[in-house]
Structure formats: structure tokens, C-alpha cells
Amino acid sequence: MHRQIEARAARYQLSPVSRHVWATKYRWQPPGGAPECDIAQTWWRVARALAGAEPAARGLWARRFYRALAGFRFVPGGRILAGAGTRGDACLLNCFVMPDVADAADARFRALRESALTLQAGGGIGLDFSALHPRGESASGSGAFAAGPIAWMHVWDKLCATVETRGQRRGAMMAVLACDHPDIEAFVRAKREPGALSHFNLSVLVGDAFLAAVAARAPWPLRFPARGEAGGQVVRTIPAVTLWDAILRNAYETAEPGVLFIDRINRCNNLAYCERLHATNPCGEIPLPPYGACDLGSFNLTAFVCAPFTAQASFDWPALRRLVPLAVRMLDNVYEISAFPLPAQQAVGQGARRLGLGLMGLGDALVMLGLRYDSAAGRHFAARVMGEICHGAYRASVALATEKGPCAAFSAKPYLQAPFIAALPQDIRDGIAAFGIRNSHLTAIAPTGSISLLANNVSSGLEPIFAPSYDRRLRGGETDRVMTLHSHSVLAYRRLSGDVTGVPPAFRASSEVSAIAQLQMQAALQRYVDNAIAKTVNLPAAIDFEAFRATYERAARLGLKGCTTYRPTALRQGILCVRPPHA
Structure with missing residues (x-):
């Protein structure tokens, strides 16, 4: 057999x-x-x-x-x-979360070394920079002034670009920062310059208290230590809605940062009794403790x-x-x-x-x-x-x-x-x-980018089909390559029906699926996912800001663990390009 x-x-x-x-x-x-x-x-x-x-x-x-x-x-x-x-x-594990980047010099350089070894082995990494002093503050009683999280993120970005990896994949990274860190406004703007922090995805750790403050249009204290920790000293206070609008305005214009509803993530963690989650792998489908792997x-x-x-x-x-x-x-x-x-x-x-x-x-x-x-x-x-x-x-x-x-x-x-x-x-x-149980967690929905292409270009993860035909930039070998791809189901339909230009009756391209419908699909699956779901809500370029803002607020109401969107703009071009119908 x-x-x-x-x-x-x-x-x-x-x-x-x-x-x-x-x-x-x-x-x-x-x-x-x-x-x-x-x-x-x-x-x-x-x-x-x-x-x-x-x-x-x-x-x-x-x-x-x-x-x-x-x-x-x-x-x-x-x-x-x-x-x-x-x-x-x-190393057969795709991604890891590293320990929080701590403020002491020896801890920072140990974290750099451990990150380098992990990236060299081909693993992507997630990093929480919330424990670093805000830029310009006196650090650790040494009399020196702190460079701040953004400066250290640039160090990690250079590290990722420099480290030679085993295999074909260049390591990817996720950087997160707590929404009450004094440098949070700089964090959400950190990728506005073309090419800045190109090896990082960014996400803001958004807690229940912040969402409540936004709803109440209340003031929001920025403090250090951050994450609402006991003893944290308030550095300054800003309107919560002003920070929320800044997060979403940058996502509207650059597709970053994403949002992680971190309190919900921790409440729903099967191992909440023995670990605290602060970060995820680079695509967001696996929240992990320090040194955890996906x-x-x-x-x-x-x-x-x-x-x-x-x-x-x-x-x-x-x-x-x-x-x-x-x-x-x-x-x-x-x-x-x-x-x-x-x-x-x-x-x-x-x-x-x-x-x-x-x-x-x-x-x-x-x-x-x-x-x-x-x-x-x-x-x-x-x-x-x-x-x-x-x-x-x-x-x-x-x-x-x-x-x-x-x-x-x-x-x-x-x-x-x-x-x-x-x-x-x-x-x-x-x-x-x-x-007992052999595995603490068992389900997650990943983006499945390369393996979806390997499996004869099936649609990735839980995403709707992008388009009947499209051009895609592919990495591999000496240089990037652009290939014209055809939807798996559309190609099968044309082969079986003999209609070489038609599409199946149920076909809907991602541009035809509303944000609400995409979030509803994510919510329908979330009840069976104990880790998380990597989902990018694709939005039209013409969507107005208030409708865009409503997408994130609806994600929070639906009980999702995070929200990431993509809207085509001059500042952020995708790797996919729709082919004309006759192509």
C-alpha cells in the first residue's frame, strides 16, 4: 500500500x-x-x-x-x-519570544547575543522593549541618559540585517511596547520613514484600562515602569483618545503598528497560572512567554x-x-x-x-x-x-x-x-x-505564506482569496522574482468547466469582502483557537478614517486577541499586484 x-x-x-x-x-x-x-x-x-x-x-x-x-x-x-x-x-522551530529587553547594560547585551544566536539558527523573534527607560531619562542611577526603546530597536534591526542565517530565510522580528510607556508616541511613528526598522513588525500592547479610558475620553498616564506596574512613576498624562487616534492614524497610513489586546491574551492563556505573556512571534499567531517557541x-x-x-x-x-x-x-x-x-x-x-x-x-x-x-x-x-x-x-x-x-x-x-x-x-x-495533557496549547492560525505557495498556491491561512490572477514578488535564490499566479480554486474551476476566463459563482476576491465580514470570520474561528490568529484585514485605499477606526473597535468588541490591517498607500506597497481580467 x-x-x-x-x-x-x-x-x-x-x-x-x-x-x-x-x-x-x-x-x-x-x-x-x-x-x-x-x-x-x-x-x-x-x-x-x-x-x-x-x-x-x-x-x-x-x-x-x-x-x-x-x-x-x-x-x-x-x-x-x-x-x-x-x-x-x-532548528525546526520557526519563531521564539525573547526575554524582555531589560535596562541594565549587561542584560541588554546578553539579550543581543541571545537574539543573534536565535536569528542565526533561522528563528524569528518577538521582543518587548517596555522595560527600557524612556529616551532622555537618567538610566540606572549612572548619570547617563537613556537612549530609549526606539534607539535600541534600531540596534536589533541592524543585527537582523547582519546575522548570517542557516537556510534560505532571513529572520523576522516583532517589537512590542506597552501603551503606557512614555515613548509610546515615538514607537507608533517609528516606521513612517521608508526603510526604517524594515526587519520589524510593530504592535502596541493595549490593555483593558486603556480601552476603557478611550471610551470614557479620560486622561491616560504614561509611566515608567510601564504596563501599569505598581510603583510606576507617572511621567506625563495625555488624553487616551489622542493616543488611540495616533496609533490608528499611523496604521491607516503605514499599516503599522498592529494592536495586541494583551489583557485578553493573558486571561485566555491556558498556562496563566505559571507564566505572563508580553509578546508574540513575528506574525502574531502565537503569544509566548520568554524563551517560548512556536x-x-x-x-x-x-x-x-x-x-x-x-x-x-x-x-x-x-x-x-x-x-x-x-x-x-x-x-x-x-x-x-x-x-x-x-x-x-x-x-x-x-x-x-x-x-x-x-x-x-x-x-x-x-x-x-x-x-x-x-x-x-x-x-x-x-x-x-x-x-x-x-x-x-x-x-x-x-x-x-x-x-x-x-x-x-x-x-x-x-x-x-x-x-x-x-x-x-x-x-x-x-x-x-x-x-493530563501532552501539549499546553494546540491550535493557532498562521499566515502560511510560503507553505500555501508550496501547496499549489492555495489561499493563505484564513484569508479570503486575493484575486483570480495576480503578480507576486517571490524571494529565493540570488534575487527576488516576480511571478504571475492564479488562484488555486479558480484554476481548478477553469480546468474542470472548460471556461478559461470564468470564475466560480461563490468566488469573492479579498477586495470584495468587507472588513466586518473578515472580522466575523476571525471571530468564528477564535473560539476554537487557544493561541491566536494571524489575520490582516484588507481595506480599500478609499476607506475614510472613521470607518477604519471602527474596524479596530469592532475587533475589540468581538473578543479578538489582536487586530492588524492593510490599506494600500504611497507609504506602504504590498508584494501582490492584481492582474487585469484578460491576463
């Missing part, structure tokens, strides 16, 4: 963009040896490497893992695809659609349910075979064993099933998919705990009291109470 599956996979056709992404990012060539000849060899390499963590029956697990990977049904994170089975010192993988929903574009179109629910436990096991094994840039990262990562199972191809799957992205039926389907992934993953993690033991961070009473865990089906809660 496995030879038949291997033969089918060897014949799996890659689109031009898939072949480009595979060849430049994921194809392995051992020193002095021949490169992998097709995607099936890549799947086998990854499957055997992950099976190497099993105490017994490794050949059997390798075959099972291979079947999960074949046809891009389940796609692990890029570092896993690129590194598993290549070198013993390969271990990601996504189900390609288009692979489960049967009889697409017909009245008999359906989704193969049993196949998804069978695959979820395998995916949990595969990602859990990553913690055993991955190298870690720092011992502390290994300790924290293996202590909680956080996973981030998510989805991609949602936009295409909806079109193939005849469901509009902006419809109630579309949201109901998406929520059902994420519910199956979530509940199946939790049941699988309980089963793994009975076999391999629960994670070290697990403590039954406080864990079961966490809001997300309290809302799980009773059989899962009973299993956790009896046997």
Missing part, C-alpha cells in the same frame, strides 16, 4: 510557483550528494525524521506520517519542511473537498478527523528532534510543548464548496472545521499524555480552570483530569 501512495505522490504535479518555492526553500541537497529529485522525497525525509522520535515502530510511523504529508493534506511549518532530516543541529502546522482544506463546483460538493470530515491525531503526534515529535539555539529555549519549549495546528486554503475550499466567504454558511463551515481540529487535537494530546506523559507545565486544577479549557467538551475535560 505505501508503495502505491509513494508512486502517486511522485507523480504529484507541482505548479510553477510550487516548484520554485520547493526548489529555493525546501529541497534538500546533502553535502557532496544529489538534491531531492521530487516533492515525494521531501515528504519521506520529513516523515522519517519525525518518526525518529518514536520509541518503537519507527517504520510504521514514518509511513503514517508520509501519508499525512502526501498531496499537501497536512503541511508542517517551513522550518520543519526545510530542516527535518538534514542536519543534527537544525511549533506550527496547517491542514490544507482544499485536499478534503470532494466533487468541487458541483451540486454534490462535500467535505471529507472522516478524513480530517483521522488526520488530526497524526498531525499532533508529528508536531509533538518536533520537540524531540529539533536543536534549540539556547538551552533556555529548550527548557521552556519542552516544558509546555505548545503546538499551533491551523488551516490554510479556507478561501479556496469555500469557493469549491459553493460557499461565499462573507456568508453565514461560510462562517458556519469554517467554525465547524476549526472545531473538529481543536477537539480532535485535544483528545489526541490527552491520549499522548497517557502514552508519553503530560507536559511538565501541566497542573490539573488551574489548567482545568482556564477559560478555554473550561469551554471544552466534558469528555476532553474528564480526560485531562484523569491523564
